[in-house]
Amino acid sequence: MTPFIxxxxxxxxxxxxxxxxxxxxxxxxxxxxxxxGMGAVGGVGASQLxxxxxxxxxIVAIAGPADVEALRAADSRLRDAxxxxxxxxxxxRLAGADAADPLAIAREKGSDTYAVLSGPLENPRIVERxxxxxxxxxxxxxxxxxxxxxxxxxVAPAKPAFEAITNGGTSIAAQQSMGFGxxxxxxxxxxxxxxxxxxxxAEEKGNKVIEILAAAVPLESVFLGKLLxxxxxxxxxxAFWGLVAIGGGMAFAMQADPATIAxxxxxxxxxxxxxxxxxxxxxxxxxCYFVMxxxxxxxxxLGVGAQASTVREIQMLSLPITIxxxxxxxxxxxxxxxxxxxxxxxxxxxxFSSPFAMAARAATDDAKAVHLLALGWQAxxxxxxxxxxVRLFRAGVLSGGGGWKFWKRARPATAASTxxxxxxxx
Amino acid sequence: xxxxxxxxxxxxxxxxxxxxxxHVTLKVPTGSIYGVLGPNGAGKTxxxxxxxxxxxxDEGSSRLLGGxxxxxxxxxxxxxxxxxxxxxGMKAREAIAFMGALRGLDWSEGRRRAATFMTELGLERxxxxxxxxxxxxxxxxVQLIGSIVHTPxxxxxxxxxxxxxxxxxxxxxxxxxxxxERGATILFSTxxxxxxxxxxxxxxxxxxxxxxxxxxxDEARALLPMQVRYTxxxxxxxxxxxxxxxxxxxGEAWHFAIEEADVEPLLARITASGHGVAGLSxxxxxxHDAFVHIVRQVDAxxxxxxxxxxxxxxxx
Numbered sequence: 001m002t003p004f005i006x007x008x009x010x011x012x013x014x015x016x017x018x019x020x021x022x023x024x025x026x027x028x029x030x031x032x033x034x035x036x037g038m039g040a041v042g043g044v045g046a047s048q049l050x051x052x053x054x055x056x057x058x059i060v061a062i063a064g065p066a067d068v069e070a071l072r073a074a075d076s077r078l079r080d081a082x083x084x085x086x087x088x089x090x091x092x093r094l095a096g097a098d099a100a101d102p103l104a105i106a107r108e109k110g111s112d113t114y115a116v117l118s119g120p121l122e123n124p125r126i127v128e129r130x131x132x133x134x135x136x137x138x139x140x141x142x143x144x145x146x147x148x149x150x151x152x153x154x155v156a157p158a159k160p161a162f163e164a165i166t167n168g169g170t171s172i173a174a175q176q177s178m179g180f181g182x183x184x185x186x187x188x189x190x191x192x193x194x195x196x197x198x199x200x201x202a203e204e205k206g207n208k209v210i211e212i213l214a215a216a217v218p219l220e221s222v223f224l225g226k227l228l229x230x231x232x233x234x235x236x237x238x239a240f241w242g243l244v245a246i247g248g249g250m251a252f253a254m255q256a257d258p259a260t261i262a263x264x265x266x267x268x269x270x271x272x273x274x275x276x277x278x279x280x281x282x283x284x285x286x287x288c289y290f291v292m293x294x295x296x297x298x299x300x301x302l303g304v305g306a307q308a309s310t311v312r313e314i315q316m317l318s319l320p321i322t323i324x325x326x327x328x329x330x331x332x333x334x335x336x337x338x339x340x341x342x343x344x345x346x347x348x349x350x351x352f353s354s355p356f357a358m359a360a361r362a363a364t365d366d367a368k369a370v371h372l373l374a375l376g377w378q379a380x381x382x383x384x385x386x387x388x389x390v391r392l393f394r395a396g397v398l399s400g401g402g403g404w405k406f407w408k409r410a411r412p413a414t415a416a417s418t419x420x421x422x423x424x425x426x
Numbered sequence: 427x428x429x430x431x432x433x434x435x436x437x438x439x440x441x442x443x444x445x446x447x448x449h450v451t452l453k454v455p456t457g458s459i460y461g462v463l464g465p466n467g468a469g470k471t472x473x474x475x476x477x478x479x480x481x482x483x484d485e486g487s488s489r490l491l492g493g494x495x496x497x498x499x500x501x502x503x504x505x506x507x508x509x510x511x512x513x514x515g516m517k518a519r520e521a522i523a524f525m526g527a528l529r530g531l532d533w534s535e536g537r538r539r540a541a542t543f544m545t546e547l548g549l550e551r552x553x554x555x556x557x558x559x560x561x562x563x564x565x566x567x568v569q570l571i572g573s574i575v576h577t578p579x580x581x582x583x584x585x586x587x588x589x590x591x592x593x594x595x596x597x598x599x600x601x602x603x604x605x606x607e608r609g610a611t612i613l614f615s616t617x618x619x620x621x622x623x624x625x626x627x628x629x630x631x632x633x634x635x636x637x638x639x640x641x642x643x644d645e646a647r648a649l650l651p652m653q654v655r656y657t658x659x660x661x662x663x664x665x666x667x668x669x670x671x672x673x674x675x676x677g678e679a680w681h682f683a684i685e686e687a688d689v690e691p692l693l694a695r696i697t698a699s700g701h702g703v704a705g706l707s708x709x710x711x712x713x714h715d716a717f718v719h720i721v722r723q724v725d726a727x728x729x730x731x732x733x734x735x736x737x738x739x740x741x742x
Contacts, residue, residue: 010524207512208510211475212511212525216528394482
């Protein structure tokens with residue numbers, strides 16, 4: 001192990017233990033509970049909003065003139081029977097001379113179309129937004145009800161051919177959603193954790209330990225050690241909540257009845273939807289990008305915070321830091337929603353948005369080598385930021401300069417040097 | 427040629443318009459105890475910081491332990507800064523081990539040595555005490571131990587005695603001597619002359635940002651003439667003709683200064699004259715006197731320069 005790395009680990013160990021072995025850390029660790037509580041409150045509100053917005057969606061039936069009224073009547077009957085679990089509003093369109101394209105209708109802008117029925121009611125074609133959706137099943141039920149209403153005796157139910165909007169593999173929309181999810185998760189974790197680095201040198205400056213560190217080890221290893229220490233805290237935080245989530249899930253599975261477990265299997269089926277680069281690679285590279293995002297943003301905040309000379313200045317820095325993070329998040333989400341565009345490429349290259357945007361890219365693009373290149377590029381920027389931060393710190397703070405006035409060149413005085421040496425025995 | 431552990435040449439540092447250190451040169455022989463003396467604000471701390479490479483000089487250079495750059499021999503140096511600094515939440519043993527680890531010492535070995543040092547210095551009861559619960563003096567001793575726990579070849583102590591009670595000052599002196607016996611070179615700054623007088627093999631006096639003296643303690647004291655107090659047996663004024671110009675009578679005794687070389691001829695003249703000797707003391711001036719003399723001389727010279735006003739204005 002080189003002295004530089006050894007020194008860095010000594011600093012990281014000290015910082016890690018100094019943070020973790022305090023009662024305050026418990027508060028920090030449990031802080032997400034407050035967030036979950038707030039989220040639950042917000043969730044109730046969002047649910048109510050979603051309920052009120054549900055009416056804006058629709059299902060569409062394309063029917064011949066003979067079936068239009070029958071469909072409406074059946075919809076009325078069934079809708080009353082379903083009570084609160086009503087499907088979206090039914091829009092019945094008259095089939096024209098030109099066959100209407102149900103896919104085009106499903107993609108029409110202006111409203112959310114959950115399913116479109118077309119063709120004869122005995123063998124309808126049902127195009128769904130999501131495979132196996134309730135809306136599609138409702139349209140099938142509607143067709144069967146019309147057939148049953150017309151028939152004198154027993155009648156076979158309609159035999160629909162279901163069809164999702166996308167066929168074969170995961171839809172681009174789903175992959176983009178995954179990309180957005182990756183950006184959001186990395187952003188949330190860095191927002192919660194990387195911002196802490198801004199004040200991590202305040203302790204050393206406050207209790208004068210910085211001079212001992214500066215005399216004993218390269219400042220670069222002090223800065224990197226502090227970043228690593230904070231990263232260790234962040235990983236501990238994430239590991240704790242990850243284990244809580246896994247443990248909670250297992251406890252739930254053991255206590256729930258089989259029907260509940262079967263229901264829980266539905267979300268698991270969502271995992272069949274895969275990012276373009278595959279789940280293992282996507283998760284692995286996502287972790288790498290979280291680390292790089294933490295190091296990149298943390299290095300900037302550490303460098304800026306090191307220049308601050310008072311707690312008040314550090315407090316004042318929290319707002320621009322948060323805005324900066326949100327800015328990178330916005331840039332990256334915009335890039336995630338428009339893969340392959342110039343904006344996406346810019347976000348992937350711009351060092352501070354690069355980890356977010358590249359994580360999003362891993363969801364929509366199966367190219368893998370480019371991620372190695374991106375990680376190298378980001379690591380280069382971490383090194384560059386640390387180097388510059390140390391230079392500024394040495395020039396401005398450690399040399400007794402005026403903190404932010406690092407750019408001012410010292411001007412030699414003339415008077416002091418005019419007093420000649422008075423005495424020297426040697 | 428003497429083997430040098432510190433060879434700092436023409437170190438200069440400007441803080442805006444103020445010249446904090448002006449072409450100061452320090453050459454510390456290996457295995458010696460070297461003092462840097464000076465009044466407050468003379469530039470001692472800045473000189474030491476530049477010597478150790480903590481801050482970069484605007485001019486000049488520093489080579490340590492055989493011509494190495496300070497950064498390349500950090501692990502062989504122990505440093506106690508003027509502004510004491512320890513993590514308040516750390517226990518003494520851990521703080522010492524941490525400081526040793528920074529210089530490459532294994533943590534467990536650092537803890538073991540910490541216990542040994544603290545026991546030797548009578549601090550065993552606070553080995554596992556947190557720094558925040560210690561007195562300032564105790565914390566200072568902990569930091570001092572932390573700066574030598576890795577058995578450095580060069581130990582730099584910036585105002586090590588300030589803040590210590592007499593007992594701990596004595597312990598510190600003992601520690602400094604012991605480190606020198608081990609083979610370490612000690613460079614320390616102070617403005618308390620008594621410590622320098624007792625400890626230093628050589629010293630430099632810095633005043634108004636410049637080095638004004640460099641040499642041994644005796645050489646510093648030799649800058650001033652011997653102080654003589656002579657009481658003739660006959661009590662008359664006639665003896666004045668034998669004494670140097672400026673001799674002053676206070677009661678029965680005559681007080682005057684005299685160069686060392688003139689002492690014996692004077693004694694011969696007094697003996698031959700028959701005035702007799704009722705009382706006689708010949709004292710070499712203390713380092714304190716030499717220091718005050720040098721600093722006042724520099725201040726007088728500085729105040730007389732027209733540039734002094736410009737500096738005052740710039741500083742204001």
